[in-house]
Amino acid sequence: MKSLRWLIMVAVTFSLITTVPTETSAYQNPRALPDEWGQYGLGDPYVLKFNGYYYLYVSTRDTDDGVKVWSSKDLVNWSYRGLAATDPITHGAYAPEVVYWNGMFYMYTSPAGQGHYVLSSTSPTGPFNVVTGNLGKTIDGHVFIDDDGSFSFYHAGQGRIDAAPMSSPTSIGASSSTGVGMGGWTEGATVFKRNGKYYMTYTGNHVFSKGYRVDYAVSTTGPRSGYAADSLNPALISTEGPTVGLGHNTVVVGPNLDTHYIVYHNLEGPGVVGPLRHLNMDRIVWNNDKMIVQGPTTTPQQDPAMPTFYDYFDRTSIGSGWTNVNGGHWGIYNQELMWQDSIGDTTWYKQISSATSSSDYTAEFNTKEMKRGTSASPRYGATFSYTDENNYGVALLSSKNNRLATSFRINGVDQAWQTFDLPAGFDYTKWHSIRIEKSGTTFKYYVDGMLKGTRTANLGGGKIGVLTEDTHADFGYVAVSNDVNGSSAWDAYKPVPGTIEAVHYMKGGEGVAYHDTTANNIGGAYRTDAGDIRLNSEGLFNLGWNQTGEWYKYKVNVESSGYYDIDFRMATTMNGVQIRLWDGSTDVTGIIDVPNTGDWDKWQTVTKKGVYLNAGQRELRVEFVKGEADFSRMTFHKSAQVTALSDDFNDGNDNGWTRFEGTWAVENGEYSAGSSGPAKSTIGDANWADYTVEADVKMIDAGGDGGLLFRVSNPSHGTERGQNNYDAFQGYYAYLTTSGVNLGKMSYSWTFIKSAPQTYATNTWYHMKVVAQGTNIKVYVDDMNQPKIDYTDNSLNPFTHGKAGVRTANKHTHFDNFKVSP
Template sequence: MKFIRCLRAIAVVLSIQMLLASLIGCDSGQSDNREVDERMAEKIPYEFKVAETYKNPMEIAGQHGVCQYTAGKEYGIGDPFVMRYNGKYYLYPSSCENKVKVFESTDLVNWEYKGYVTEGSDVYFAYAPEVVYYDGMFYMTTSPEGKGHYILKSESPLGPFKRITDNFGHVIDGSFWIDDDDRLLFIFPEASIIKAAEIDTKTMLPVAKRTHFNATLKGWTEGPGIFRRGEYHYLTYTGNHVLSRGYRVAYSYTKGNNPLGQYIMPEDNILYIRSEHDDEYTGLGHSSNVIGPDLDSIYAPYHNLVGLAGPQRRYCLDRLLTNGSVVYSTGPTSFDVPIPAMPEIYGWLDDPKDTAAEKHFVINDDGVTSKNEVQDVFTAEYNFRLDGSEKSPVDLKFGIKGASWWAVRVDTEKNTLSLLSVEDGNEKTIASEKIHVSHGYTRLCTVRVENTAAVSYIYFNSARKLTVKNAGITGGKIGASGKGVTFGYIGANSDALGSGDYDAVKNIPGKFAAMHYIKGENRGFNISKAALKPEGIRYGEKENSILNKDGSYSLVLDTPGDYVVYPVNVSNDGMYSVGAKLAPESSGAVYELIMDGDTEQTYRFTVPETEGVKTDNVSVNLGTLPLKAGFHTMTLRLLKGEMKINMFEFYSSAKEPWAYKSVFKINEDRKDWIFYGPWRMSSGKLTIGEGNSGFALIGETGMNDYVIEADVDIPRKGAGDSGLMFRVTNPSIMEHQVRESFIGYGISIGDGSITLSKYNYGKIGNSQIVSIKEIKGSDKVKLKVVVSNNIFRIYINDQEKPVLEYMDAQAWLHGKVGFYSFGKELTVNNLSVVSIDNEK
């Protein structure tokens, strides 16, 4: 393989800014529009408040150590399940012995080992233990050695848990969910899909009726878990084999209050995967989902693979963010990121050693009241139990301003949950609902309030019991009162239904929603046509947005000078490509990305033309810019036209424009190739025989636009298909997973036809098949593939007109080049790959 670095001399001479302007389609420098610049002059400075950071993967004191199966190394933390109870977190990992361990934390990062929670060998090698707090008791499910499930019971999250059922099957990785009717659901994998059944609480066994979710990774699928936000339930799950580098986490979603509803599985639904050959941080999977310490965020604990024996794994954590129906992650990260934040007001009132309660609350005979206030958009959580002496109402207050407030009243005698407004001592009941408690409220009860101007949700013990629209609840202090009651953790924060996602740091490389910019007019945005939208996503703030058909929201900037600001965390110094999903009518818009408000770090882009596309959003590459490691602000400012933008994706770009040529001489070329499977390079040919599967890859994952030329023998022997592949990322190969284990595109070559297919660990969408009489009965074909942004053109035998031209509206935007075989022979005689920038 000969590497032709055409522009090395230029790169030495030119500055980064000139290189950007002349080569990669963006300018740097200050705007020449005075009115546009004057709007930026009003901007309120944004300061990062990142006190502490952590880095994946993490070593946790007390994690499982060496056992007979781990080749002398620590088993660590695998399949981490985390539950929240009374303001604290409890981590239950898979076991490599006959007991299950537990760890406790207040921030999801700093864990204290609390010992074993089970007693006997009936949980030997307990796979994926999960725990739910249901009607005053703790229930654990686990599948020892993956051979069916048991349920165990305890009065404490620290155990001891004792087995209460026999093995009821369902193989592996059971999970719990409580619906709004207080039904306890059991979620489990079976035959490569996720299913669910209600648990009969008399026997604690799943009933016979099954619900099949639209959730599969087209092979081994496991590790299900549900979380909820607003109008949506989201189901996450893991696929591939646990020993695969391509182990990964994906999601499906359903809209509405029914967690057993009709789930939709997006085409681009991968939350965690990293399987590149030179990456040590791989095998990411088996996540759980939990509300963060700030009461609004959602975090996903998961593990990575560090050794095949055992297997050995470590604890990892990243944040999940939502944009309507869409879920995305701030990870996977393996660099310093912020530790999850605590809420503005919190404390454990049942712990005399807790200093937070004294700091945040005033406690007297009338109850407890916070010293500070939260804003009109807020989430509050209250935990309490009765001492059993009497059944009296418990009032959980918010919006306290003098003699007026709002409250959730738990009537422990009538078993009702009510929303009240109190104004100068006059009570008014807004809504009320029956609740079920079998323990007389002597076990901990939890009430959660999520409030925005448009809707207020009130939960009792995980079940959503009240939904009140336009209640008019305002911010203020929070508090609680009642007789014969002990209050546990109480907390509140000025975020609800994911509004904390706006100020959340967006990690680069990574993707983030355009609507998730910093809060506050002139602090995080200045949009001329922004207005309060009750049906919008920016709760309590003005916005200019549109709702897409898929249920996600897009940002609209349509006046020159409109801008939004994002907090970003860049992993390393380097050049980064910018991809985006935006509306076709954004074509031709001119905008800038400004780093840290610095005119010397201002980069101008023009949105490429996208013709004839009838879809809400189309994926495009926008250009490249240099970024420095660390925390920064990134301002998106419109200069010309209109932008309707849904998502950004930043990824490390190829180091410089390049060209590759190969005639497959092993002494010259072999070192530059990555082979998955039994490929041979000899006598000027690259070959793989029939009956084999694998990939042969060249280049960098940051490559995007290029021209590929290859002479290929038309394959005839073997079942399956083989051919050329491009825009390839995250390949892996293992016998216990789908054979098409990569993300990217493949062009299979047949006798008289060519087929273009899209892959995301298995084919997705509709393949494009073209019959070509010129190659029917031929032995060879010369392929030329032009990969330009989201348009792919395929030519044969030096013909001027492409045999196939295809525009993928949701294109994969970058990746390596190579060849593949899924059981069919393939012989390649030579290869040329030239970047389109280099070709120019």
């Protein structure tokens, strides 16, 4: 594979050591809230974070005026704060969103879909007053502020999301397409930036569809163009089960300052007026630049973690959590902020927190200037990585120079100042946030969410604090978390069923979180401990160089006790590699053979079926026993035994089948589908894995296609309410045309896989059979000994579980003698 890879044959074992740590507090989707709109609920949720608090806004019931708002410290416990806006213009206010800029909160909403208005307030809870006329732009307005302070406005469009530049928070320019969409109606855009890339989530195609879902796209060129949809879309979907119709989300950073959460609604059904929807939230994790939603979940999940240290100053005195350095005149105001009002000299008056961070961390500070002195450099802001007066960093706001000033003191030696300009007109008498992200020796500086600069320094962890220089300043919410750039995923309890990235093993170091026979990360990627990690050809970080006796431990939250199938993503050039799963001292799987994939970057999915897991929060340990193989991820599915079924339709009905698009009927003992578009019907269990499905197929028309569905999950009606989606399910489709047999893959989009040319006549019966074993698919027509298509899906997202069914598109097709067998 690479020069550092051992060439010796080593033993590899996977083992799951199951422990049951203390249960953490848990929330559960979906959620109703006090004072929500009756028979309308909590549709189109938007969450704003400001000064340590979260504010939730939702769409207004079509018959009412006003925009409701709730607040929370933790994204779980919400308090109703009343109507943030009451102006008649908010009658049936769709998808209200609020941004903070320079002391003012701006609300964007589209009342009953009749264009957009902007309202403003000095408080996130209002009152908001109308400050513009009708600005148009369809529905679902969203505003993104880039690192340079420029604004962009996004809104829904037919088949796409459009965007426009903004010259001010209340002025929107001409719109153009962002280049992303979902075929039919597309709405509910949210844009955020991470590691220099722009991420957009968006929803389609109709709010009343069970197939309402979230996709995402990424741009490296700018906030309004250059987007490419992710290959694994949808990012969030559920069309069957406890929650359906998931979408119109926001993405917000959780209280631990590091974890992203997706907040969205589910469709309960029609309310008195409009759809009845409720609130949902799931964790987002990252592998390299890949955004992975750990959901949807409907069972209890770990509450969002709070920071390592945080302070709202919601008391009457500063207290023992802070230590004063160099004096000054400090106090607490109204149980909501800490102040320092001594000016007239250049002493750095400091308050240093009692808590010490780890070497990597994220810190947040909220502050505003009340009065500045007349010295050359009145400043105020944050200190971090503070161990003593000889070792620390600072990030200070300077209203006099309209910039952020940064410096370090290391071993008593002051490093050079580096400054970063802030937007023109920045009002320092208003609240602003400073965010510090430290990873290794790299420090990133944000002001009001805008990345303003990056520096390096040989400082470790330490305490955080606030300081002033010749400035009367107020300080609001202050916090620090021992996570940065998504590292909170490592100790989070990941939901099972679900996918767990191999590199998301827990924290704790050698002998606790993992055992590795080398002292350093051989691949040098992603983590700074001794786990050996590299970036692979699929764009993901994976564990490599795994040696005999090495192991990695993962925190999981198992939905319910029972049997699960586990897909391991593996690559190896060696023969005879074996893995095994343990639960405590019990071997729960026996030996699992991992095939030689032919290259370290040729990945295959290896499945072990029927693994019994106990419910609740667990720690699963993965250990290597024989051979060497790279390990990328593991996906847990609920396991279900395939039960044989057959239907010759001689009873005149299709009981047990679920029809979707098209016109279906049982005619003369045959299952008939006719459609000018798609038509599908499914049967069976979404947790089925390996099986054979077969049927007789007769094409009545010359155009279009017809055939068998297998491994189907999340099916929905793709053409109702004008959605125009021919591919409304996830799974495979083996089908006939008059010119051949073909295989394709659908995930609310179409991927053609393979074909075998041959002439097939209309009004003629052909017997089709598909054998799906693991990721291998064989398609037979008439000759049941020689497959027309033999294909193994080694892609990153093979479908290994799902129902069976039949489908046709733009064709009248008959089916008979349908059969599924294990």
